[in-house]
Amino acid sequence: xxxxxxxxxxxxxxxxxxxxxxxxxxxxxxxxxxxxxxxxxxxxxxxxxxxxxxxxxxxxxxxxxxxxxxxxxxxxxxxxxxxxxxxxxxxxxxxxxxxxxxxxxxxxxxxxxxxxxxxxxxxxxxxxxxxxxxxxxxxxxxxxxxxxxxxxxxxxxxxxxxxxxxxxxxxxxxxxxxxxxxxxxxxxxxxxxxxxxxxxxxxxxxxxxxxxxxxxxxxxxxxxxxxxxxxxxxxxxxxxxxxxxxxxxxxxxxxxxxxxxxxxxxxxxxxxxxxxxxxxxxxxxxxxxxxxxxxxxxxxxxxxxxxxxxxxxxxxxxxxxxxxxxxxxxxxxxxxxxxxxxxxxxxxxxxxxxxxxxxxxxxxxxxxxxxxxxxxxxxxxxxxxxxxxxxxxxxxxxxxxxxxxxxxxxxxxxxxxxxxxxxxxxxxxxxxxxxxxxxxxxxxxxxxxxxxxxxxxxxxxxxxxxxxxxxxxxxxxxxxxxxxxxxxxxxxxxxxxxxxxxxxxxxxxxxxxxxxxxxxxxxxxxxxxxxxxxxxxxxxxxxxxxxxxxxxxxxxxxxxxxxxxxxxxxxxxxxxxxxxxxxxxxxxxxxxxxxxxxxxxxxxxxxxxxxxxxxxxxxxxxxxxxxxxxxxxxxxxxxxxxxxxxxxxxxxxxxxxxxxxxxxxxxxxxxxxxxxxxxxxxxxxxxxxxxxxxxxxxxxxxxxxxxxxxxxxxxxxxxxxxxxxxxxxxxxxxxxxxxxxxxxxxxxxxxxxxxxxxxxxxxxxxxxxxxxxxxxxxxxxxxxxxxxxxxxxxxxxxxxxxxxxxxxxxx
Numbered sequence: 001x002x003x004x005x006x007x008x009x010x011x012x013x014x015x016x017x018x019x020x021x022x023x024x025x026x027x028x029x030x031x032x033x034x035x036x037x038x039x040x041x042x043x044x045x046x047x048x049x050x051x052x053x054x055x056x057x058x059x060x061x062x063x064x065x066x067x068x069x070x071x072x073x074x075x076x077x078x079x080x081x082x083x084x085x086x087x088x089x090x091x092x093x094x095x096x097x098x099x100x101x102x103x104x105x106x107x108x109x110x111x112x113x114x115x116x117x118x119x120x121x122x123x124x125x126x127x128x129x130x131x132x133x134x135x136x137x138x139x140x141x142x143x144x145x146x147x148x149x150x151x152x153x154x155x156x157x158x159x160x161x162x163x164x165x166x167x168x169x170x171x172x173x174x175x176x177x178x179x180x181x182x183x184x185x186x187x188x189x190x191x192x193x194x195x196x197x198x199x200x201x202x203x204x205x206x207x208x209x210x211x212x213x214x215x216x217x218x219x220x221x222x223x224x225x226x227x228x229x230x231x232x233x234x235x236x237x238x239x240x241x242x243x244x245x246x247x248x249x250x251x252x253x254x255x256x257x258x259x260x261x262x263x264x265x266x267x268x269x270x271x272x273x274x275x276x277x278x279x280x281x282x283x284x285x286x287x288x289x290x291x292x293x294x295x296x297x298x299x300x301x302x303x304x305x306x307x308x309x310x311x312x313x314x315x316x317x318x319x320x321x322x323x324x325x326x327x328x329x330x331x332x333x334x335x336x337x338x339x340x341x342x343x344x345x346x347x348x349x350x351x352x353x354x355x356x357x358x359x360x361x362x363x364x365x366x367x368x369x370x371x372x373x374x375x376x377x378x379x380x381x382x383x384x385x386x387x388x389x390x391x392x393x394x395x396x397x398x399x400x401x402x403x404x405x406x407x408x409x410x411x412x413x414x415x416x417x418x419x420x421x422x423x424x425x426x427x428x429x430x431x432x433x434x435x436x437x438x439x440x441x442x443x444x445x446x447x448x449x450x451x452x453x454x455x456x457x458x459x460x461x462x463x464x465x466x467x468x469x470x471x472x473x474x475x476x477x478x479x480x481x482x483x484x485x486x487x488x489x490x491x492x493x494x495x496x497x498x499x500x501x502x503x504x505x506x507x508x509x510x511x512x513x514x515x516x517x518x519x520x521x522x523x524x525x526x527x528x529x530x531x532x533x534x535x536x537x538x539x540x541x542x543x544x545x546x547x548x549x550x551x552x553x554x555x556x557x558x559x560x561x562x563x564x565x566x567x568x569x570x571x572x573x574x575x576x577x578x579x580x581x582x583x584x585x586x587x588x589x590x591x592x593x594x595x596x597x598x599x600x601x602x603x604x605x606x607x608x609x610x611x612x613x614x615x616x617x618x619x620x621x622x623x624x625x626x627x628x629x630x631x632x633x634x635x636x637x638x639x640x641x642x643x644x645x646x647x648x649x650x651x652x653x654x655x656x657x658x659x660x661x662x663x664x665x666x667x668x669x670x671x672x673x674x675x676x677x678x679x680x681x682x683x684x685x686x687x688x689x690x691x692x693x694x695x696x697x698x699x700x701x702x703x704x705x706x707x708x709x710x711x712x713x714x715x716x717x718x719x720x721x722x723x724x725x726x727x728x729x730x731x732x733x734x735x736x737x738x739x740x741x742x743x744x745x746x747x748x749x750x751x752x753x754x755x756x757x758x759x760x761x762x763x764x765x766x767x768x769x770x771x772x773x774x775x776x777x778x779x780x781x782x783x784x785x786x787x788x789x790x791x792x793x794x795x796x797x798x799x800x801x802x803x804x805x806x807x808x809x810x811x
Contacts, residue, residue, distance in 0.1 A: 199267030309337025311772030318800020342485030345477025361714030424781025546577030558594020568607030612736030627695030
């Protein structure tokens with residue numbers, strides 16, 4: 001019997017490796033036993049196939065040929081270690097060696113129960129569609145206090161523990177034999193009727209009803225009103241369809257909505273059990289899929305767009321308004337990209353609207369800093385605008401002194417803040433800053449894009465509040481009234497549909513087609529094996545940056561000391577740099593590729609944006625793992641990220657009940673769920689809160705008292721925060737754990753203000769355009785919060801009009 005034992009850690013001397021070595025040397029079995037490790041394997045990426053790595057292919061083949069697999073896991077941040085997680089992703093994407101494979105889960109813990117959560121999570125992963133392993137039920141083995149469990153020769157000292165482990169290994173041998181004798185598939189019969197179940201969704205429970213005939217599942221109905229709009233919508237449609245069409249639970253989770261997909265699968269599984277059948281039979285049943293009649297398709301359109309995020313959808317809508325035929329391709333099952341994941345504020349200076357709001361304490365200091373700044377610090381092309389901005393600020397100060405209290409803003413202020421906010425020095429000492437023409441175009445046309453989205457496309461903005469996301473540096477954010485970033489995606493997709501546009505999902509672009517130096521279309525794959533060839537007068541790359549491609553981040557990084565293999569990201573898994581490489585293949589120039597932005601206020605485990613309490617920075621109070629403030633919370637994203645990393649990366653956002661009500665990303669139901677799960681901390685006193693997060697109570701109380709004094713004074717002499725809103729005084733109090741994660745890649749394809757892609761000689765590549773994060777040159781070393789949405793919608797609108805204009809000129 002061939003057994004492969006996997007060390008679930010990249011540590012050569014881990015206790016889990018010792019445990020597996022002890023099994024091989026000291027417990028009598030008739031196994032052909034081999035220990036393997038993920039040490040040295042590349043981090044998983046959707047951008048490359050496992051076929052690119054022969055060592056992974058060989059590892060997969062070992063698993064496939066084994067009669068059974070043992071996995072010994074440690075625990076990292078309440079789940080399995082990154083090395084093991086990455087390995088399982090490699091072995092469940094293009095290849096599936098664990099399919100119907102017997103697996104035994106083991107673990108060795110430094111403390112007494114330290115890997116129990118990891119073992120539970122590992123079992124869930126192994127049983128998930130795409131992996132579909134058969135873990136030995138009810139027989140996980142946890143070696144607690146491993147630091148004292150082994151003697152000097154690496155043997156387990158406790159005889160009872162050895163006997164218990166031997167018994168489990170014997171059961172595993174019999175389990176392998178039993179599975180090999182089973183006959184699959186087998187018939188299944190239900191007690192006809194409709195069953196109500198509850199599955200776990202991303203934001204809470206999902207009430208479901210599942211209806212059965214005697215031998216089929218005939219309907220699945222889901223109440224998903226509590227789930228986040230946009231990110232999971234496709235899962236609510238596709239997962240039930242796949243289950244019904246195939247009469248199986250062996251269906252793939254929807255990329256980008258795996259939590260929701262699995263919740264639906266689990267809910268149907270429970271309904272099958274209630275209907276008197278065994279859900280494991282359906283998990284073992286292969287889906288019955290119809291063969292595609294056509295393996296190839298070719299068609300022609302005026303414009304083909306790569307990427308159905310906000311940039312691609314805005315470009316499509318703008319071009320359709322001009323009468324162009326438009327096809328949008330999206331490699332994921334769902335549209336929206338990173339736009340669906342944003343909080344929603346879009347920067348645009350609109351002084352007439354902003355004058356409705358009063359200035360906040362400390363905002364005047366930011367304006368005063370401009371008046372006292374040395375003109376020599378400003379690059380020549382920006383100086384004229386800088387001097388005009390100073391005049392605007394002086395006029396505002398006269399108004400303020402005359403008793404006119406309002407929020408100042410202007411196009412020039414947005415421009416200079418974007419320029420100064422992006423001015424950075426890279427690791428080689430080179431100063432970078434935003435291209436003047438690109439920045440000028442962005443800020444001067446951003447409010448026009450807001451008007452277009454609101455009055456034409458149908459996005460409803462909250463005109464009663466002006467927003468400022470993290471690192472925005474000023475309150476000029478226009479935020480939809482509901483559904484955060486998905487509001488844009490929903491409105492634009494409906495608008496495109498109404499204008500006759502075509503959006504094709506599950507469609508990955510493979511190459512651009514060129515003829516006589518001009519881009520004339522592209523080749524793509526639809527689904528698993530259907531080829532699309534599309535000819536077009538223009539191609540727009542709107543596929544986002546490369547924030548979810550760790551290998552590419554590490555290749556280009558020229559700003560951070562390092563990018564760790566297990567770095568989290570706020571990005572959609574689809575954001576892997578595809579468009580940049582497509583552009584490079586036809587001669588496009590790159591700019592600012594080494595400048596990568598971290599978002600400091602990200603979930604410490606997942607990198608997600610929408611957990612905890614995300615409040616306006618004027619209400620931020622950040623404390624490190626000693627309970628002390630460590631940074632100007634109103635600072636730029638890279639300033640806060642660097643300070644966090646210097647303080648151990650993990651930190652906490654402290655809030656009270658009033659500040660909680662300013663959170664832009666949550667609901668009370670979600671807050672209660674997170675508190676119950678231990679991912680958000682809540683207490684009736686600061687001392688109690690300090691205990692929950694493991695910091696000295698007196699220190700936290702003193703820090704909050706000092707901070708509240710700074711709020712009263714409107715200035716922070718410790719770290720220079722100069723914009724404040726609410727104090728931390730009303731219980732209950734909250735602490736949100738945060739940690740920097742990759743958020744935005746400022747570099748990309750070099751473009752001009754018409755969004756045309758340029759080659760290395762600065763010449764236009766005919767027929768090729770780029771919009772959004774796939775393009776570089778605007779944000780330079782740091783993007784202001786709220787400027788990404790301004791970028792994609794402003795330049796998307798420009799691109800559509802420009803392509804239509806070029807077509808008209810040719811005709």
